[in-house]
Amino acid sequence: MTTKIKFKKPEVLAPAGTLEKLKTAIHYGADAVYIGGNAYGLRSRAGNFTYDEMQEGVNFAKQHQAKVYVAANMVTHEADADGAGQFFRTIRDIGIDAVIVSDPALMELCFMDAPGLPIHLSTQASATNYETLNFWQAEGLERVVLAREVSMAEIKHMRQNTDVEIEAFIHGAMCISYSGRCTLSNHMSARDANRGGCSQSCRWKYDLFEMPEIGERTSLLKGEPEEEAFSMSAVDMSMIRHIPVLVRNGVDSLKIEGRMKSIHYVSTVSNVYSKAVQAFCEDPENFVFDQAWEDELWKVAQRELATGFYYGVPTEEQQLFGQRRKIPSYTFIGQVLDYDEETGIATIEQRNNFGTGDEVEFYGAGFTHHSQMIDKLWDEHDTEIDTAPHALMTVKTKVSKPVKPLDMIRKRK
Missing domain, CATH: 2.40.30.10 (Translation factors)
Known part of the structure; x- marks a missing residue:
C-alpha cells in the first residue's frame, strides 16, 4: 500500500484596504488578510482602518476561521513612533493576529508595551538568507516576509536551515527599488515613500530633452505617439503556475499585493489562488494546472505578468516599454x-x-x-x-x- 503524499497547506494572504475588501477577500477564500491602521503603515492613501473597523473585521474573520494582520512597516524618523505603544496594545486587545514591522524601534515598543502580540518582519527589511531569518527568530519574531528579490532556490535553502515561518509575495505589483526602499518619490513630489506617501514616481513616463533655451525643449527620443516611454516601470508578478514548487519548498504564507486595489481584484485573486492551493494540497500527485486560473487573473491585470526574481534576475522583458502586449479586457x-x-x-x-x-x-x-x-x-x-x-x-x-x-x-x- 502506497502512502499518499501530503504537504502543509499554506495560507493564502490577501490585501484588504477597507472593511468591504476584508470581507470580500475572506468570502472568496483568503485564509488571512493584511490591513493598515491610521498610523505607522506604508499606504497612507489606502482606506486605512479605525479601531472600530478593525474590531468588526476581526469579528468577521474569526467567524470564518481567518486571520487579520496589521501592517505597521514604516521607517520611523524622530517623533514618528509617538503613541506606537498604545497603538500596539489596542490592536492586540482588539484581537489582531500579528503586526507586520520593519523598524526595530517599533518592534521594541511592541515587545514592551503589547506583550503577546506576534510580530512578522516586513519585506521592507530585506530578509534574503536563512542566517537573517534565524536572527529575527532569535529576537522573538514568529514570521519573516521575504524580500521580493529572493529566488526559488534561495527559498528552498532557507527552508532547509530554519523553522521560522516564511511568507513570500506571489502576486501583484513589483517595486523598482530594492525591497521598496526608495527615495525617488521624496525628490520628485516631496512625498516620503518609506513613511507611507509614495507617489509611484517610477511609474511616470520619462523622456530625454534638449533644452537650448529656458522654456524650450525638444524630445531626443522622438518616439512614436503610441509608444509609452516608461523608464522604470516593472511588470507585475504572478506565480499561479508555480504553486506546487512554493508549497514543496515550505512557504507558509502566500502573499498577494494590492491594498489599494478594488474588490473586483481582491475577489478574483483570492478566488484563484485559494482554488489552486486547495487543488494541489488535496492531491499533489495528480495535480493538473487549470489554464482557467491564469485566464481569470488576466481579467483584473493592470500590467503584464511575470515571475519576478524567482527564476532569475528580471531583464528588459519584465519592464514596460512601448505598447502593452496584453491589456485587461x-x-x-x-x-x-x-x-x-x-x-x-x-x-x-x-x-x-x-x-x-x-x-x-x-x-x-x-x-x-x-x-x-x-x-x-x-x-x-x-x-x-x-x-x-x-x-x-x-x-x-x-x-x-x-x-x-x-x-x-x-x-x-
Whole structure:
C-alpha cells in the first residue's frame, strides 16, 4: 500500500484596504488578510482602518476561521513612533493576529508595551538568507516576509536551515527599488515613500530633452505617439503556475499585493489562488494546472505578468516599454445582493454602467462562473429600464443560472 503524499497547506494572504475588501477577500477564500491602521503603515492613501473597523473585521474573520494582520512597516524618523505603544496594545486587545514591522524601534515598543502580540518582519527589511531569518527568530519574531528579490532556490535553502515561518509575495505589483526602499518619490513630489506617501514616481513616463533655451525643449527620443516611454516601470508578478514548487519548498504564507486595489481584484485573486492551493494540497500527485486560473487573473491585470526574481534576475522583458502586449479586457459592473429561486431574479448593486444587450459574466466564491445576456432590467421600484447608469443603484435582472449574494458581475470592455 502506497502512502499518499501530503504537504502543509499554506495560507493564502490577501490585501484588504477597507472593511468591504476584508470581507470580500475572506468570502472568496483568503485564509488571512493584511490591513493598515491610521498610523505607522506604508499606504497612507489606502482606506486605512479605525479601531472600530478593525474590531468588526476581526469579528468577521474569526467567524470564518481567518486571520487579520496589521501592517505597521514604516521607517520611523524622530517623533514618528509617538503613541506606537498604545497603538500596539489596542490592536492586540482588539484581537489582531500579528503586526507586520520593519523598524526595530517599533518592534521594541511592541515587545514592551503589547506583550503577546506576534510580530512578522516586513519585506521592507530585506530578509534574503536563512542566517537573517534565524536572527529575527532569535529576537522573538514568529514570521519573516521575504524580500521580493529572493529566488526559488534561495527559498528552498532557507527552508532547509530554519523553522521560522516564511511568507513570500506571489502576486501583484513589483517595486523598482530594492525591497521598496526608495527615495525617488521624496525628490520628485516631496512625498516620503518609506513613511507611507509614495507617489509611484517610477511609474511616470520619462523622456530625454534638449533644452537650448529656458522654456524650450525638444524630445531626443522622438518616439512614436503610441509608444509609452516608461523608464522604470516593472511588470507585475504572478506565480499561479508555480504553486506546487512554493508549497514543496515550505512557504507558509502566500502573499498577494494590492491594498489599494478594488474588490473586483481582491475577489478574483483570492478566488484563484485559494482554488489552486486547495487543488494541489488535496492531491499533489495528480495535480493538473487549470489554464482557467491564469485566464481569470488576466481579467483584473493592470500590467503584464511575470515571475519576478524567482527564476532569475528580471531583464528588459519584465519592464514596460512601448505598447502593452496584453491589456485587461473586463470591467467590474456589480455585485449580487439577493437572489429569488422561484423567479430566478437577482437583485444587484451597480458599480459601473451596464444595460440591456450587454453580455456579462457572473462569478462567485469557489470559482463558479456563468455568462449571459442582460435581456431585461428593472429598478428598485420594479420599473423596466434600459440601463443602470447611476453609481450604487439597485437593479434587478433575470439570471440564467442560480447566483448567490456577494457574487460579482463583470463585462468585456
